[in-house]
Amino acid sequence: MPIGALEYHDRTKHSPRSVREGSHGLNFDNKPTPYKEYTNLPARPLAERIRPPQLPALAAIAEPTPDGSPARDDRPDLGTVTTLCYDAAGITKKITRRGRSLLFRAAATTGALYHVDLYVVCEDLESSGEADGEALDLEAGVYHFDPRTLSLDVLRNGDYRGVLATASGHGGIADAPLSIVATSTWWRNAWKYGNRTFRHAFWDSGTTLANLLAVAHALDYRAEVVTGFADRPVADLLGVDPAHEAPLEIVPIGAGDAAHRAEPASVDPIDPDTAPLSPDEKEFPVIGEAWSAGELESGSAAETWRTETPTRPIGTRESGDGERIALDPVGRETASRRPLHETIRRRGSCREYERDPISFRKLSTVLDRAVRGVPMDVRHRGERVGSADGPPLSFVDPYLIVHGVEGLASGSYHYHPDAGDLERLRTGDFRAEAGHLALDQRLGADAAVCVYFMTDVGELVDALGDRGYRVAQLEAALSAGRLYLGTYAHRDLGGTGLTFYDDEVSSFFAPRAADQTPMFLYTMGRPNV
Numbered sequence: 001m002p003i004g005a006l007e008y009h010d011r012t013k014h015s016p017r018s019v020r021e022g023s024h025g026l027n028f029d030n031k032p033t034p035y036k037e038y039t040n041l042p043a044r045p046l047a048e049r050i051r052p053p054q055l056p057a058l059a060a061i062a063e064p065t066p067d068g069s070p071a072r073d074d075r076p077d078l079g080t081v082t083t084l085c086y087d088a089a090g091i092t093k094k095i096t097r098r099g100r101s102l103l104f105r106a107a108a109t110t111g112a113l114y115h116v117d118l119y120v121v122c123e124d125l126e127s128s129g130e131a132d133g134e135a136l137d138l139e140a141g142v143y144h145f146d147p148r149t150l151s152l153d154v155l156r157n158g159d160y161r162g163v164l165a166t167a168s169g170h171g172g173i174a175d176a177p178l179s180i181v182a183t184s185t186w187w188r189n190a191w192k193y194g195n196r197t198f199r200h201a202f203w204d205s206g207t208t209l210a211n212l213l214a215v216a217h218a219l220d221y222r223a224e225v226v227t228g229f230a231d232r233p234v235a236d237l238l239g240v241d242p243a244h245e246a247p248l249e250i251v252p253i254g255a256g257d258a259a260h261r262a263e264p265a266s267v268d269p270i271d272p273d274t275a276p277l278s279p280d281e282k283e284f285p286v287i288g289e290a291w292s293a294g295e296l297e298s299g300s301a302a303e304t305w306r307t308e309t310p311t312r313p314i315g316t317r318e319s320g321d322g323e324r325i326a327l328d329p330v331g332r333e334t335a336s337r338r339p340l341h342e343t344i345r346r347r348g349s350c351r352e353y354e355r356d357p358i359s360f361r362k363l364s365t366v367l368d369r370a371v372r373g374v375p376m377d378v379r380h381r382g383e384r385v386g387s388a389d390g391p392p393l394s395f396v397d398p399y400l401i402v403h404g405v406e407g408l409a410s411g412s413y414h415y416h417p418d419a420g421d422l423e424r425l426r427t428g429d430f431r432a433e434a435g436h437l438a439l440d441q442r443l444g445a446d447a448a449v450c451v452y453f454m455t456d457v458g459e460l461v462d463a464l465g466d467r468g469y470r471v472a473q474l475e476a477a478l479s480a481g482r483l484y485l486g487t488y489a490h491r492d493l494g495g496t497g498l499t500f501y502d503d504e505v506s507s508f509f510a511p512r513a514a515d516q517t518p519m520f521l522y523t524m525g526r527p528n529v
Helices: 005-011 016-022 057-061 078-089 161-168 186-218 231-238 285-293 299-307 340-346 360-370 431-437 442-446 457-464 467-488 502-508
Strands: 043-045 091-097 100-105 116-122 141-146 151-157 178-185 245-253 324-326 397-402 411-416 421-427 449-455 494-498 517-527
Touching: 005 186, 005 285, 005 457, 005 467, 057 186, 057 340, 057 360, 057 467, 078 116, 078 178, 078 186, 078 340, 091 340, 116 161, 116 186, 141 231, 161 178, 161 231, 161 299, 178 186, 178 231, 186 245, 186 285, 186 340, 186 467, 231 245, 245 467, 340 467, 360 467, 397 431, 431 442, 431 502, 442 494, 442 517, 449 457, 449 467, 449 502, 457 467, 467 494, 467 517, 502 517
Parallel strands: none
Antiparallel strands: 043 151, 091 100, 116 141, 116 178, 141 151, 178 245, 324 421, 397 411, 397 449, 411 421, 449 517, 494 517
């Protein structure tokens, strides 16, 4: 019987002892390639010119609803697919270091190992014209995005959206002109991180999808993340083996005719040849067991799982009687106007912070825009996100350790997004503690702010089963991905994600965080450049 989420989480916790005893050298001769390379498939070039979204990053990440503009008549085309894939997972930066060229992707990922791939499932996407003589259309099919060549590998020809609709039981997928599926190839991350890769699958797909959602919203398309679907039919559609590469999320883009249901609802298997990732690929059975524990068997099971989500808070904690400090975010008119596409290209992972304080207004603005809930299918009871079917649910709590923010006392805080304020838990200089909690990394001590997203895994599993663990990891990572974008929308701010000693973080925020455990740690401050 596969191990469940609770056991998996406990097995993969970091502690000073586990890190000390589990450290091992990396065999760089066996390091997997960060790309999936098909050996015998035709490829469809993407558009030569990328149409960068001009909406400011702070506006794009704060999109309150995934419904887009009701006045929009444009349907997605090849240019849309190009922009979405490039700004979510494309190669946006090349740096030469010690004589080697390092290629960096649009979204942050653990260890720069890039184990998350994107697949496109679409109907015929027809353009109304041409751009510089280039027809911006795309035939119905199933495609794999190749960031090396900015092209789509052709897996299937024809309209297979019905497979996703049937597997998910989700109306937003049924009427979307295109959907993007995110997967993780376990070995590409497990080479360095071992069994923690199952956590990283949602961390890294979350930061990737934060970019994807922001771009879709900047282009004024409806977009949301669907976490509930029958896993095996989706894997079969993509031609992947979940023992090695597994589907994680589906993101429908745009809206079409809700009455139309694409066919077929099932597919013949495919097994396209791919180049080896490394000379000796290792297997990690615990990852596969954790994934299997959260599987859903059918679209009806997925629909039931989604619609039976309780409307009460799950995994989070109520506020207490601590002092409340209202955020002071800038208004839309005076906020940073840095466009989303420039922010994505500027984004990095800060490697050293100055200890100079940051502005309280900038911290307020980043938190206000980035941590306000994410559009996921399980955030409302039985309805698509954006409906009037009750307030959105959140499965994670943001806690802060503040070291250097002008006008805000150093200490620990519980952030309440709905109220727009910080509740002070303790006052004091906790730089040494924050550095220790962040796996004894100096970045945790030098950052102006450390933001921990935490949840009660036991409550989640009781309410949502083992798949609820995926949801909490993903929500934390999506929020952190938006924090990245909000941070790098400001010229003088930098940020990065860090790992942590799980139980020691829980103890630090006790008693408020009793029985909660960290899902993601994001740090922000002034970069030393």
